Amino acid sequence: MPGGISNVILKDAKKLDLSYVPKNILCRGEELKRLKIFVSTGKVLISGGIGTGKTMLARHIGGDAYVNCYMNKTEHRVLEEIIKQLKPRFNPAGLPNQKLWNEIESGKRIILDEMDGMNVDELRHFAYSISRQYEVGKKIEYIAITRNHFILEQMMNDEAIWSTFAGKAVVELKPYTREQMREILAFRAQESLDAKAYDDDIIALITDSALISPGHMRTGIDLMRNAALMAESRGDTAITPDDVREANREEWVGDLENMEKEEMLVFLAVAAACRTNAYVSMNEIVDMLRVKEEEYHIKVDETRFKKTFQALLQEDFVYQGADGFTILHYPVAALIEEIEKRMSCH
Ligand SMILES: Nc1ncnc2c1ncn2[C@@H]1O[C@H](COP(=O)(O)OP(=O)(O)O)[C@@H](O)[C@H]1O
Numbered sequence: 001m002p003g004g005i006s007n008v009i010l011k012d013a014k015k016l017d018l019s020y021v022p023k024n025i026l027c028r029g030e031e032l033k034r035l036k037i038f039v040s041t042g043k044v045l046i047s048g049g050i051g052t053g054k055t056m057l058a059r060h061i062g063g064d065a066y067v068n069c070y071m072n073k074t075e076h077r078v079l080e081e082i083i084k085q086l087k088p089r090f091n092p093a094g095l096p097n098q099k100l101w102n103e104i105e106s107g108k109r110i111i112l113d114e115m116d117g118m119n120v121d122e123l124r125h126f127a128y129s130i131s132r133q134y135e136v137g138k139k140i141e142y143i144a145i146t147r148n149h150f151i152l153e154q155m156m157n158d159e160a161i162w163s164t165f166a167g168k169a170v171v172e173l174k175p176y177t178r179e180q181m182r183e184i185l186a187f188r189a190q191e192s193l194d195a196k197a198y199d200d201d202i203i204a205l206i207t208d209s210a211l212i213s214p215g216h217m218r219t220g221i222d223l224m225r226n227a228a229l230m231a232e233s234r235g236d237t238a239i240t241p242d243d244v245r246e247a248n249r250e251e252w253v254g255d256l257e258n259m260e261k262e263e264m265l266v267f268l269a270v271a272a273a274c275r276t277n278a279y280v281s282m283n284e285i286v287d288m289l290r291v292k293e294e295e296y297h298i299k300v301d302e303t304r305f306k307k308t309f310q311a312l313l314q315e316d317f318v319y320q321g322a323d324g325f326t327i328l329h330y331p332v333a334a335l336i337e338e339i340e341k342r343m344s345c346h
């Protein structure tokens, strides 16, 4: 990286690459066991939402070739990709599919990631062809991956093709719980970050952000890496809560325009309380509100406070986690500045 940034926090950045397969795979013991049994029979379909660890588990088991079917939407492209990896010297260009199938030897294991990304007709024919290989006495093994096996079955729209392609050999990955995410993220941090560069609160903040993100664990790993990079580029030796918030930033500062002064003051109190803390208690927020009330000569009465605070929670400006209240989607230091600017304009 330019500018002479030393890697004091990110001990081992490549361990937070999306393609890295961690040494230990936590919280998926049962699924891994079933996966291995199916793999030994030659075929399995992994089904689960984004960031549930599908690609990681498939890579952990391993294959002779890996194809992303979202990037290679036709049977021909998928076959070309497989052969490129199995036989780097063979030129598949222009050859018909059948010729390409013949080049794949019996016993090879292929990982077919994001199968639902293929064109429907191509997917159907590909699944048909791969099952047909068995009939000609050739056993091409595969680990197929999809977001939702019901949808894949619908896409194939043929009971016979489906039952030979996957049938009951489906391993479903449920979304991780908060506790599981926390455990996994703590382990991934331990592998990749300097031990003095983060604490439990930082892991909790990343966990809460990942938990409510559609990217799930994928977001968690990205946030960990980006927050570390942010702290390093500042020349710091530790990740602060605001580094995580900055990495997780969403553009909603414009929405402040629609806030009334009292609501902004309550939000300011939360932000100010979170300035150096990842999480704060209700008491800390109320104490801070008293300070801000004096500063701005505004009084927010009890009922008004409750209503306003509830609205902030509902609109995701403030988040309630297991460890208290926090702000997830905006760096607090910048937010305080922004609100103070607006408060003095009014
Ligand atoms: N059980 C786990 N243990 C360690 N890391 C995990 C685990 N599950 C997911 N991850 C990590 O989370 C990220 C997302 O996982 P990935 O396999 O890409 O999800 P998917 O393919 O389902 O979208 C990857 O960086 C992966 O290494």
Ligand SMILES: [Mg+2]
Pocket (backbone or CB within 6 Å): 054, 055, 056, 113
């Ligand atoms: Mg994946």
